[in-house]
Amino acid sequence: MIDFAPWDALLRQYVDTQGRVDYQAWKREKPQALAEWLASLDPQNIKFDDNQNVELALWINLYNALTISTILERYPIDSILPKILGIPNWLAFLWFFYRPAYRFSGRRYSLSQIEHKMLRKKFQDPRIHFAIVCASIGCPLLRNNAYWPETVQQQLDEDARRFINNPDKVRYDSQTSTLYCSKIFKWYRQDFLKLARSVQEYIRSYLETDVPLTDATSISYLYYDWNLNQMEKRG
Structure with missing residues (x-):
């Protein structure tokens, strides 16, 4: 069984109810905690036993955790869209999403692959767009707790309502x-x-x-x- 508890604990400690992340404290106090949890998942031979909620919770958590991990590595930064002499660097921005930099269960993935192939294509559920977070203010609010197989459907409904009722x-x-x-x-x-x-x-x-x-x-x-x-x- 996949242990989401370490990820859940980090979210509860460093993310507020408005989805804002205390990257400064996170990097100072527990700079390796998230990377260590992600590394612990890699050797696992993950079996979903035809339980789609297990797989759904995993990929959403993984997308968000990998994004936050990348930000922590680069922090301090002010935006995920870097600029050169005031001009947006769209190549670096796209590389953030498309580089296959993340190893999991014997394969390499990009954030784009997780979003479009593992989530959108497989689950066909638009509520996913209110759950995965690219670490920008324009994104949905990052939950300050993990997604769990037992509650992921309820959590996605909550995410959709929170997003759509946010002015x-x-x-x-x-x-x-x-x-x-x-x-x-x-x-x-x-x-x-x-x-x-x-x-x-x-x-x-x-x-x-x-x-x-x-x-x-x-x-x-x-x-x-x-x-x-x-x-x-x-x-």
Whole structure:
């Protein structure tokens, strides 16, 4: 059985309820703890026994842990989108996601492979987009606890509700009848359309307020903030 407890403990210690990470304290106090947990998984001959929730929890945890581990290695940084003389370095940004730098269970993976092949392709569940976190403010809020096979479905529902009811990610302007939402709904539109007629309908199914959304409601996509999801630096 995969032991998520070390990862869970680190999240509870260094991530707040708003998904902000205390990278400064994490790197100072336990710089090797996450890397050691990830290394402990590599030799394991992981067997899922046809339990998709075990596999789902594993890959979500692994994606987030690998991302945080990479940030800790490079910290201090202010953004996952580096700049050279003020110009975004998109090649370095893409390399962050596409380099096959992570060894797990005898194979090498990139963050992109985990997201698109191990999660999106296999599970066909758009709630995944509210769970995996690329360490930017524009991403979903990082949970301050691990995903567990017994509760992962409930956790994904919570993630979807938290994201869609967060006005920084989704909001409706009644004066202009415009739905403003994260670019995640643009980039992965086809994933949401597998479960709903439109992005508007998918969003409406999770909203906790009565908003007059229809399939024809105008959509405008919000600015995506690539700055690091870090707590305010101290000292």
